Amino acid sequence: MRWRREDYDADPVTTARRLIGARLVHDTAEGRTAVRITETEAYGGFWQGRPDDGAHAYKGRTARTEVLFGEPGHAYVYLIYGMYCCFNISCDAEGTAGCVLLRAGEPVEGLDFMQRRRGRAKGTALTCGPGRLCLAMGIDRSLYGADLVTGPLWVEDGAPCEVETSKRRNIDYARYGKDFPWRFTLKGSLWVSR
DNA sequence: CCAGTGATACTCT
DNA sequence: GAGTATCACTGGT
Numbered sequence: 001m002r003w004r005r006e007d008y009d010a011d012p013v014t015t016a017r018r019l020i021g022a023r024l025v026h027d028t029a030e031g032r033t034a035v036r037i038t039e040t041e042a043y044g045g046f047w048q049g050r051p052d053d054g055a056h057a058y059k060g061r062t063a064r065t066e067v068l069f070g071e072p073g074h075a076y077v078y079l080i081y082g083m084y085c086c087f088n089i090s091c092d093a094e095g096t097a098g099c100v101l102l103r104a105g106e107p108v109e110g111l112d113f114m115q116r117r118r119g120r121a122k123g124t125a126l127t128c129g130p131g132r133l134c135l136a137m138g139i140d141r142s143l144y145g146a147d148l149v150t151g152p153l154w155v156e157d158g159a160p161c162e163v164e165t166s167k168r169r170n171i172d173y174a175r176y177g178k179d180f181p182w183r184f185t186l187k188g189s190l191w192v193s194r
Numbered sequence: 195c196c197a198g199t200g201a202t203a204c205t206c207t
Numbered sequence: 208g209a210g211t212a213t214c215a216c217t218g219g220t
Binding site: 059062063064078079080081082083084 | 198199200201202203
């Protein structure tokens with residue numbers, strides 16, 4: 001069952017947890033690829049009274065973060081380190097800039113196509129890590145702002161599963177946010193980033 | 195371990 | 208408008 005608008009209308013932590021075990025599907029002219037989502041991180045809002053200064057929208061609205069302030073269920077894709085893309089899903093009410101970063105997945109459809117997009121990468125390196133997931137799924141900045149409710153990229157429900165919680169990766173620069181336990185992984189899965 | 199890569203968001207003028 | 212620091216990462220050594 002494809003997620004509808006109201007499925008994205010929840011705070012980032014709730015949405016990030018719920019996305020674990022769900023499927024991410026992308027249809028293109030060349031074919032379909034899909035993963036079972038195994039690793040997510042929540043961005044935006046507060047934890048124990050402290051604001052998430054690790055969130056891109058923390059300092060306010062800019063051209064890049066504009067989509068985060070709109071209606072939930074849209075793609076927030078940005079270029080990182082000049083070479084790679086990170087894919088986030090906007091969530092929470094319109095006017096509230098919450099999102100969920102998708103960091104890893106387990107291939108479930110279009111494995112050959114993913115392998116072609118990923119060249120020599122093997123095993124979990126195919127889809128584990130935010131940049132790798134985007135490469136394997138064919139997600140780039142042309143999908144910035146894409147509507148996941150109506151577009152060629154979407155989320156569907158998956159089988160129920162157990163979720164583990166840990167600290168977010170690579171945000172040491174955030175004074176408060178570096179300690180937030182806002183990383184979620186599929187329990188027991190090897191398909192997670194290092 | 196560390197170089198590569200360029201958009202972004204600042205800071206001055 | 209120009210200059211610059213920084214970055215929610217990856218792949219090869």
